[in-house]
Amino acid sequence: MGQVLTMEGMEIVYEKPGTLTQTPFHFCPGCGHGVVHRLLMEVVEEMGIIDQTVGVAPVGCSVFAYNYMDIDMQEAAHGRASAVATGIKRVLPDKYVFSYQGDGDLAAIGTGETIHTVNRGENILMVFINNAIYGMTGGQMAPTTLLGQVTSTTPFGRESSHVGFPLKITDLVAQLPGAYYVTRQTVHTAAAVRRTKKAIEASFKYQMLKKGTCFIEVVSNCPSGWKMTPVEANVWMEKNMLPIYPVGDLKVPKQ
Amino acid sequence: MIHGSVIVAKEVCKGCELCIQACPQESLGLSNQINHNGYRFAVLIKDNCTGCINCALVCPDAAITVYRQPKPVKQPTKVLESA
Numbered sequence: 432m433g434q435v436l437t438m439e440g441m442e443i444v445y446e447k448p449g450t451l452t453q454t455p456f457h458f459c460p461g462c463g464h465g466v467v468h469r470l471l472m473e474v475v476e477e478m479g480i481i482d483q484t485v486g487v488a489p490v491g492c493s494v495f496a497y498n499y500m501d502i503d504m505q506e507a508a509h510g511r512a513s514a515v516a517t518g519i520k521r522v523l524p525d526k527y528v529f530s531y532q533g534d535g536d537l538a539a540i541g542t543g544e545t546i547h548t549v550n551r552g553e554n555i556l557m558v559f560i561n562n563a564i565y566g567m568t569g570g571q572m573a574p575t576t577l578l579g580q581v582t583s584t585t586p587f588g589r590e591s592s593h594v595g596f597p598l599k600i601t602d603l604v605a606q607l608p609g610a611y612y613v614t615r616q617t618v619h620t621a622a623a624v625r626r627t628k629k630a631i632e633a634s635f636k637y638q639m640l641k642k643g644t645c646f647i648e649v650v651s652n653c654p655s656g657w658k659m660t661p662v663e664a665n666v667w668m669e670k671n672m673l674p675i676y677p678v679g680d681l682k683v684p685k686q
Numbered sequence: 687m688i689h690g691s692v693i694v695a696k697e698v699c700k701g702c703e704l705c706i707q708a709c710p711q712e713s714l715g716l717s718n719q720i721n722h723n724g725y726r727f728a729v730l731i732k733d734n735c736t737g738c739i740n741c742a743l744v745c746p747d748a749a750i751t752v753y754r755q756p757k758p759v760k761q762p763t764k765v766l767e768s769a
Contacts, residue, residue: 438691438693438753440755440756441689441690441737441753441754441755441756442754442755443751443752443753444690444737444739444753444754445739445742445743445750445751445752446742446751446752447748447751448748451748455747456746456747456748459700460700460701460702460725460746461700461702461703461704461746462746463746464746465745465746465747465748466743466745466746469748618744620708621708621739621740621743621744624743624744625743654702660703661702661703662702662703662704662707665704
């Protein structure tokens with residue numbers, strides 16, 4: 432089936448940002464990572480800061496972020512993206528620096544780095560993708576896994592008696608005085624995507640005020656890890672994850 | 687009504703169907719063919735697209751380009767001379 436309409440007389444209202452490379456994403460169908468990659472790069476393009484932005488890629492599903500984002504990128508050791516971003520920001524204080532991490536990276540092995548980076552109030556943006564599972568390694572339990580959620584290492588559902596409770600790391604960092612802007616967003620609907628983009632845009636602008644760390648949690652899906660179709664995964668996320676991880680601003684700058 | 691259209695990069699699309707869910711006009715569907723990677727890709731199945739860009743916003747693979755008719759230029763209304 433070909434194109435239904437002619438494109439004559441029409442103008443482009445939305446296209447892939449030029450700051451994304453031509454490499455197709457390796458993510459599974461329906462994964463929220465691709466949306467957040469695109470939003471970050473859209474903001475970088477629209478603000479005209481392509482040559483002033485440095486990103487730090489994590490270990491996890493988004494490990495190849497440097498292949499997709501056509502800006503200066505640095506790969507970090509597992510969990511250490513915020514520490515590497517700290518170093519980059521201190522050497523190059525005029526650059527926009529962001530770290531991009533998943534829940535296995537930021538909330539498990541990198542918990543210490545995360546909390547201390549925010550506690551020091553480093554002027555960076557930390558983007559945290561929370562999908563309540565270790566996607567890359569085959570769907571094992573993560574610290575953010577919900578109680579009762581079935582994963583490959585909790586086949587009868589997560590029980591708090593063995594493995595504790597879901598770690599709300601965004602709520603933790605919101606209490607630290609070094610945090611300037613802390614918010615939790617999603618990317619499962621068009622309206623949510625617009626809100627997330629606004630949050631990313633605001634965070635890049637706040638960076639140059641040098642008043643503290645900006646932290647954006649994006650509650651996302653993992654259709655492969657959850658063993659669902661992408662559409663089912665988004666419904667499951669809205670029903671089960673959003674009550675535990677409610678969307679909204681946790682800390683907003685005082686005017 | 688403003689008329690729009692989308693072009694889906696069929697070799698990039700993975701057939702996740704999120705755009706089909708997001709479309710308020712229900713004008714997207716899956717193709718009967720498969721692409722190089724073996725996925726059925728999204729295509730326009732109806733002629734009623736308004737170019738609202740919802741599909742492109744939720745697309746995880748940035749596969750959708752949206753086109754829309756330019757907004758009609760408003761004609762200046764006749765100013766009536768006061769009597």
